Structures are given as C-alpha cells and as structure tokens.
Amino acid sequence: xxxxxxxxxxxxxxxxxxxxxxxxxxxxxxxxxxxxxxxxxxxxxxxxxxxxxxxxxxxxxxxxxxxxxxxxxxxxxxxxxxxxxxxxxxxxxxxxxx
Amino acid sequence: xxxxxxxxxxxxxxxxxxxxxxxxxxxxxxxxxxxxxxxxxxxxxxxxxxxxxxxxxxxxxxxxxxxxxxxxxxxxxxxxxxxxxxxxxxxxxxxxxxxxxxxxxxxxxxxxxxxxxxxxxxxxxxxxxxxxxxxxxxxxxxxxxxxxxxxxxxxxxxxxxxxxxxxxxxxxxxxxxxxxxxxxxxxxxxxxxxxxxxxxxxxxxxxxxxxxxxxxxxxxxxxxxxxxxxxxxxxxxxxxxxxxxxxxxxxxxxxxxxxxxxxxxxxxxxxxxxxxxxxxxxxxxxxxxxxxxxxxxxxxxxxxxxxxxxxxxxxxxxxxxxxxxxxxxxxxxxxxxxxxxxxxxxxxxxxxxxxxxxxxxxxxxxxxxxxxxxxxxxxxxxxxxxxxxxxxxxxxxxxxxxxxxxxxxxxxxxxxxxxxxxxxxxxxxxxxxxxxxxxxxxxxxxxxxxxxxxxxxxxxxxxxxxxxxxxxxxxxxxxxxxxxxxxxxxxxxxxxxxxxxxxxxxxxxxxxxxxxxxxxxxxxxxxxxxxxxxxxxxxxxxxx
Amino acid sequence: xxxxxxxxxxxxxxxxxxxxxxxxxxxxxxxxxxxxxxxxxxxxxxxxxxxxxxxxxxxxxxxxxxxxxxxxxxxxxxxxxxxxxxxxxxxxxxxxxxxxxxxxxxxxxxxxxxxxxxxxxxxxxxxxxxxxxxxxxxxxxxxxxxxxxx
Numbered sequence: 001x002x003x004x005x006x007x008x009x010x011x012x013x014x015x016x017x018x019x020x021x022x023x024x025x026x027x028x029x030x031x032x033x034x035x036x037x038x039x040x041x042x043x044x045x046x047x048x049x050x051x052x053x054x055x056x057x058x059x060x061x062x063x064x065x066x067x068x069x070x071x072x073x074x075x076x077x078x079x080x081x082x083x084x085x086x087x088x089x090x091x092x093x094x095x096x097x098x
Numbered sequence: 099x100x101x102x103x104x105x106x107x108x109x110x111x112x113x114x115x116x117x118x119x120x121x122x123x124x125x126x127x128x129x130x131x132x133x134x135x136x137x138x139x140x141x142x143x144x145x146x147x148x149x150x151x152x153x154x155x156x157x158x159x160x161x162x163x164x165x166x167x168x169x170x171x172x173x174x175x176x177x178x179x180x181x182x183x184x185x186x187x188x189x190x191x192x193x194x195x196x197x198x199x200x201x202x203x204x205x206x207x208x209x210x211x212x213x214x215x216x217x218x219x220x221x222x223x224x225x226x227x228x229x230x231x232x233x234x235x236x237x238x239x240x241x242x243x244x245x246x247x248x249x250x251x252x253x254x255x256x257x258x259x260x261x262x263x264x265x266x267x268x269x270x271x272x273x274x275x276x277x278x279x280x281x282x283x284x285x286x287x288x289x290x291x292x293x294x295x296x297x298x299x300x301x302x303x304x305x306x307x308x309x310x311x312x313x314x315x316x317x318x319x320x321x322x323x324x325x326x327x328x329x330x331x332x333x334x335x336x337x338x339x340x341x342x343x344x345x346x347x348x349x350x351x352x353x354x355x356x357x358x359x360x361x362x363x364x365x366x367x368x369x370x371x372x373x374x375x376x377x378x379x380x381x382x383x384x385x386x387x388x389x390x391x392x393x394x395x396x397x398x399x400x401x402x403x404x405x406x407x408x409x410x411x412x413x414x415x416x417x418x419x420x421x422x423x424x425x426x427x428x429x430x431x432x433x434x435x436x437x438x439x440x441x442x443x444x445x446x447x448x449x450x451x452x453x454x455x456x457x458x459x460x461x462x463x464x465x466x467x468x469x470x471x472x473x474x475x476x477x478x479x480x481x482x483x484x485x486x487x488x489x490x491x492x493x494x495x496x497x498x499x500x501x502x503x504x505x506x507x508x509x510x511x512x513x514x515x516x517x518x519x520x521x522x523x524x525x526x527x528x529x530x531x532x533x534x535x536x537x538x539x540x541x542x543x544x545x546x547x548x549x550x551x552x553x554x555x556x557x558x559x560x561x562x563x564x565x566x567x568x569x570x571x572x573x574x575x576x577x578x579x580x581x582x583x584x585x586x587x588x589x590x591x592x593x594x595x596x597x598x599x600x601x602x603x604x605x606x607x608x609x610x611x612x613x614x615x616x617x618x619x620x621x622x623x624x625x626x627x628x629x630x631x632x633x634x635x636x637x638x639x640x641x642x
Numbered sequence: 643x644x645x646x647x648x649x650x651x652x653x654x655x656x657x658x659x660x661x662x663x664x665x666x667x668x669x670x671x672x673x674x675x676x677x678x679x680x681x682x683x684x685x686x687x688x689x690x691x692x693x694x695x696x697x698x699x700x701x702x703x704x705x706x707x708x709x710x711x712x713x714x715x716x717x718x719x720x721x722x723x724x725x726x727x728x729x730x731x732x733x734x735x736x737x738x739x740x741x742x743x744x745x746x747x748x749x750x751x752x753x754x755x756x757x758x759x760x761x762x763x764x765x766x767x768x769x770x771x772x773x774x775x776x777x778x779x780x781x782x783x784x785x786x787x788x789x790x791x792x
Contacts, residue, residue, distance in 0.1 A: 259714025
C-alpha cells in the first residue's frame, strides 16, 4: 500500500498521514492510493506538514511496516540508541526495523 | 584563541535576528520550503530522518572551556542530552525543533559561537590542524590565517550562492593533519627561498562521488595577498563551476575539466584585476589576530616524564599523547570511540566535564579533530596521570588513537536522510570484534573510516581501510576499500571487489588485517604493506 | 531583429538612483554587441559580463536575470561591471527574494524588479540588518578590518 510520511514543520517530528491529520505513529498510517499527490500538495500548502513524500508499506496484524529500512528507521528511531526510539522498552523493536 | 570584538559580536547577533525572522516567515507560511531551505542551510539547520539537525560551527576546531560548556548545556536544554562531533571539526545536534532554532543561535551567540554557513552552497567552516600552536613541526600556528579567512568568507555578498558547498583547510606543516589535499581549497603556509612566509594553494580536492586530490595551483602567495587570491579562486568558481548537475558542481570538477594550468591561468587573470580593487585587509589585521594565538604562559623547568607504574595509564600515554614543542608539555587526544560505542558522540555531562578539564589542564582551550576526537593541546606531563584518571572515570580514556578501533564514521542511516546504509552498527561491531581478538595493539596504526553513502562524510576514500554503505536491491550492503590516506602522502582507496552484508564486512576487515599481519615487514603500517604488496593478496583472502 | 526582453517601469519595485528610470527594451548580450544603438542589455546567468566592457559608456541599464535565486552568477556579473567603472543602473530581475537584496546591493545592484513583490517591512529590515560588513566591494562601505585599524 502507499502511505505518506513527513516532518512536523515546527518540531521536526516524523509524522504519518492518518486520513485526517498527521500522526506520530506509523501504525495510524492509511492507504492513499492515487490521492498521494493531491494530499501532499494540500497539506504542504496548509503548513500542516513539511517535506512529505509517499512510500510503499504493508499492513499486518502487528501494524504498518514501511517497505524500506530508511522509513522503518524514521518510524522507530535510531537503531543504535534504543533509549531514544519510540519503543525504548521493546526488545523486538530493533528486529522490526532491520 | 580568538575573541570577538564588538564588530564580530554585532555580526553574529544580526545573523540571529535575521534567522529568527526567516524561521518565523516560514512558520507563518510567507515563504515556501524551497525558498526557506537554502536560508536555513546557511544557518546549519538540516531536516533529517528524525527531526531537524543543527550543525554548530567550531572555527578551525578550537573551543574555549566556556564554549564547550555551552555545547553541553545546549544538548540538555534543546536536544536529547548528547552531541556528535564531526569530520569537519564541528558539532551536530540531532533532535532540534525549528521553533527553538532562534533561541539556540542566541545562546550560541552569547559565547561567541554560531552555525553560520555550516551548510548550503557557500564557504563552510575552515578547518585546521588540531595540534596547532603545540606541534614542534609547524612553521607557524595556522589558525590566524584560518580566522582571517573566516571573516572574509562570512556573509560574503558575492559567494553566497555558489554552485555547491566549498570547504577550506589551512595547515602550516609538512605533516598534513587536516586532510588539506582533500579540500576545495587547501592552504599550506610555507616559506619562500628568501625565508618569507606565504601560502601555497591547492585547489580542487574533495571526496564524495568523484574523489580527487587537490593539485597545486600556486606555490606561493604573499601573506598580504591571501584574501585577494582567495577571492580570485572563488570568483572563477562562482562564474564557471557547473550548475547543470549537482553531482558535477564542486570546484574539483571545474579544475579537472579545465585542467589545473588553465584554472590557474584564469585565477591569475582575475587575481591581477582584483589587486587593483584594494580588497585586501591591512597587514595589521593579521598581526592583531595573531596576538590571540600567542603561546600561552608556558611554565619552564617542568618534569619531562612522569610515573608510569599504572599500566593502563602508561598505555594511554603512549597511545594518545603527542610530543609538544615546549619541554614539560604534551598534547592529549581524548578518544570519543569507546569500544562498541558511537564514534564522535559525547553526552552533555561528558562535554561539560571536558570543558572543566580543559580549563584546569589545558589553558582553557580544546580542539575537535576531523577524526571526531577531542584534543587538549597543552597539558603538563606531570599532571597527565591526574587528568587521565578523570577522563577514564567518565569513559573518555580509551587508549586507541589512530588504532583500528579509532573509527571515523558518519551518522549514517540511523540519522541521515541521505544515507543508504547504517554506518554506526558496523563501527560498533568492528570495534567489538577487535577488542575480542586482541589484535588492535599488534596491528598498530590503522585509520578505518566508514561512510553510509557516496557523499563520503565519513571520508572513506581516505581510510587505510574504508567502508562505503550502499543500497543493494533495498538491502544494506558494504563495499571495502583499501589504501587511502588523508595525510601528506594523500591517496584514494581502491575497492576490493563485490560488497558484503553487515556480518560479512566485519569478517572482511578482519581478513584484511590478517593478510597485513602475515605479510608485513619490520616497521610497516597496514597502509605501507598494502602499498608494497598491492591488492591481490587481499582479494585472494577476501574472495578465495 | 533582436528579441527585446526586459521589465517594464511598473515592475521595478525598488530603485536607489536619482536619475530617470530607463526602460528601453533590453537586448541580449549577443544582440547588444551587434547593435550599436542599444542602451539596455540583459545578462543571463551564463553570459560573460566582461563582453560588455568597452561598451559601458553607451549602456544606461543592465538587467541581470535570476531565473532561480540559487544561481549566484549574477552577483559576480554585477560586481565585475562596477569594478570596471560602470555607473549606470544594474537591475536584478527574476526570482529575487528579500533575503538576497542586501548582498545584491553590496555587489552593485541599485534596482530590483522581483517576480513576486517584496513585503516592505521585510525590505526595510533586510537593508538595516548589517551594521557593518566584513568584505570590501565597490559600494564604498568600509570593511570591519579597516575600521579596526583606522
């Protein structure tokens, strides 16, 4: 599926298009299909997101998993500092990225 | 070290106000991201994988204790408790908010620091020798010249929209400790046949996609023509550097395509014209700057050796200390490469500790090296043990300067949106592998550098062993290079062959060092053995 | 017939000259060299401003085009003309943002015709931003290193 990711303009935090706004959690990301460009143009213009782009991802029981490791690193945090990631207490989180 | 006068301070303060303005216009939607991006880059603010990243300038790598302390406080106040020292002697913070950037720049300005031109298509931080003012082999301290050029290059009205970034290094010794030949402009302060000091200009070096060693363009520029000649070099580049292709836009491509003689000729023409324009600073300005770089109040009659009964201390002293021009003193490298650690990272507490120790042990000054370590240039040998104990207690005492585990690594795919592969885990695994196999000591000097992408911020082309992370069909893959050198014997590494996955590259590095250990002759470093025996024996061991 | 380009009188938003604004059609550099009666010329980023030296006394207006604000060649072009003694108008046209105008002024631009009009408050702030300057250009401002040493 196609999902959208970007950064919050003011804070720089990684965000994911959830259908209505921009969530901090990749699991809230929704399929955008052919609407990607239209959503990106509208949301960037309205200052609700910065530097957003579309990526491939899959959804399973665990949640949404970006197809490329780069966006999985974006979703979780730096693999070398688990304490700074979104799931510092989860030992399986690193495996999910790699 | 240099201290701002009211003019320097006013410029930095004005820049803070300008950036606050620009950031607010962006937040208010008055300018687009495309328009804002070059402006924020000219203040060192990137948008990276996790947040904004701020790159703070450390001019020619020199910091006072108060400045270092502020860097620690900024890490706590605005970031997540740590900073990353870079291969251009700067520091980076990875978790910055745009809405805080103005305040951060104001805090920096309060201690005579800034993030001016640490990114963007402009003249970047000017780097220099981390042993400046201490090394016995330097002609003069190179930093006054770097400071003069810093002022010349800051907010330069003609050169703020160059084809691409522009990096300058200044040294003043035959030993090149600043990778001078791998810069857009590399300057070596030299003496001519009459004993007069001047500058040799090497133009067109660089790494990245097409690494090149900068050729000598002018062997002697008198010191009272330094700025004018630099201006001529930049103007030719601004006018004729390629702008059609981002990957062909550095000055190295222009020098390569014109040929060094033609480039030199065009510079000479422009130089002759510019000499008539009287843009050179008065010589009194260089003299004024030099007064800030006079020798500190060295004591005399100090002991020239010290108690080495503690074997850990003795190892660290042998490994991490560099001879000083003044008897009784020594230059110390504080390793930011603990075994299995993140190269170049330091916590806020560690940064503040180093600030306090610099004040106590090294005339209130420290340096950032392009190998991502910290140097205290002027330490009394008699106080070395006391200093080491405090460093060691804080995890800053790893005795591995220029050893295989003194790894240079860019932040890579863990942090950087340009990266193709993660570099830090590779550095960690190599560091751990050699701690386990115990071979670092017997290997001796080996400069290993890792870049997470072709932009080469880890300087992998200049590693005795270099590693380049690539994307191979969506997976991380690593190429191995051998035989690069950033020193005065500058050379560019060669790829061994097909790349490896993460486990494979760690094995490959060990295999390469095993070949070296098997084949080396007396006194040869890894680099020397490679240069003598060539690539074949290594390929044989790696690929069978 | 050489193609005439150029901005009209009403698109020049800022002008720092006392003389009457000239708006004869500006021709390309190539056309200018051929046409002995042209008095206005337009420099594109790839043009060599030095081709105009030797003709400066008949030029009343030089337009320097910035198709994209990131292409900084126009700054060198303006400075080169001023260094050669050109005293006519140098007008920045195209994608000119308020963040560039102070530097452009220092390089010798004395008129600005940006594609998108600039906010007047931002313009005032931009020109008042820098109390002193580090470098010497032909604008006559004394660089800081000269102020320091009298």
